[in-house]
Amino acid sequence: MRFEGTDQYVATEDLQMAVNAAITLQRPLLIKGEPGTGKTMLAEEVAASLGKRLLRWHIKSTTKAQQGLYEYDAVSRLRDSQLGDDRVHDIGNYIKKGMLWQAFDADEQVVLLIDEVDKADIEFPNDLLVELDKMEFFVYETGERIQAKHRPIIIITSNNEKELPDAFLRRCFFHYINFPDQATMHQIVDVHFPEIKQELVREAMEIFFQVRNVNGLRKKPSTSELIDWLKLLLSDDISRDALINRDPTQAMPPLYGALLKNEQDLHMLQRLAFMARRENR
Known part of the structure; x- marks a missing residue:
């Protein structure tokens, strides 16, 4: 299973090597480069080339790491309890799976794009260290431990708007897309x-x-x-x-x-x- 570019995406030898090295090491691939150099498209083409499903997690300035794991809708549960809805007895009805949970829970290996990680708060990357390293997390509301069935291929893009923490960088394979000659x-x-x-x-x-x-x-x-x-x-x-x-x-x-x-x-x-x-x- 090797990425060699596609008919729709010209990948240099260095970029191909970086993608395949990250897959071999089972580490997230951190891609930096000027806006418009094809960082996001790379994830799409890697998924297409390897025949895998692509999950996209687009990061905003308000995005929290917890949203990538799951979100618990306590307000809806309170409303349903007031209305006497039987759904309230199963707390799982009020937990929405995030993109990381969906990637961990997939029956086959998927490609997960975490797009523009540098847009989020400076603590965002640190809050995902264990999940990206151990490929598991704990759901406090249900007492479940979620572990990846198949370790996803994770591609993280950054436009260098913020410095990323050293502990986060240590867990990634890094590649900078130089502007094409x-x-x-x-x-x-x-x-x-x-x-x-x-x-x-x-x-x-x-x-x-x-x-x-x-x-x-x-x-x-x-x-x-x-x-x-x-x-x-x-x-x-x-x-x-x-x-x-x-x-x-x-x-x-x-x-x-x-x-x-x-x-x-x-x-x-x-x-x-x-x-x-x-x-x-």
Whole structure:
């Protein structure tokens, strides 16, 4: 059982090695990288490649670790007791299984995605140390000890918004997805647009990497934004010549809103283009 990428996902050798190492070690795979580099999609493609079901636990700033295990609905039980409902005699009726419990309880091994773990409170990773290490937890309301029937393949993503605790990092296999070079990016584009004209791709990618290489950008355009931009260029039937021969008084490439996401970066590129025009007079 080895991950080697899929027809829909270009995985570098280093990334393939990281996925397979985490599976062999039976440790969570912690994936970091710029937003838009395919961290979440990796879990989807690992599940598809290995023929396993994918469970997604998307983390928010308000998410608590307990929610991944289970939640006890005491309010509903109190209401039902006031109404004389017989369900109140079985406390299990008021326990909702979280994603970790569902992964532990699955009859076959699953892939569990814990997406954007760094969005939660700083204590969130620490609160899952035992569960991720021992693959078990205790349900206090029922006295049950839940143990994983099959150890899930766990993929954890982070955008580096917060530092993660050392104790948590020790339990993970770590991989950082470097931003693709031009050759790898070309492969990714070919996967998404197999019929696209290569001349257009070359010119679009040259502009894309020129924008990315501008020092001081607050938000560099990512892989997903390049894909969106190419999709717009194709839908508007913009040719390679239009990219090469665009109006030199205009700093921005056509449909730049797919690449630039804030006004500071827009103004910076406009100033740089203005200065370049003055130098060339």
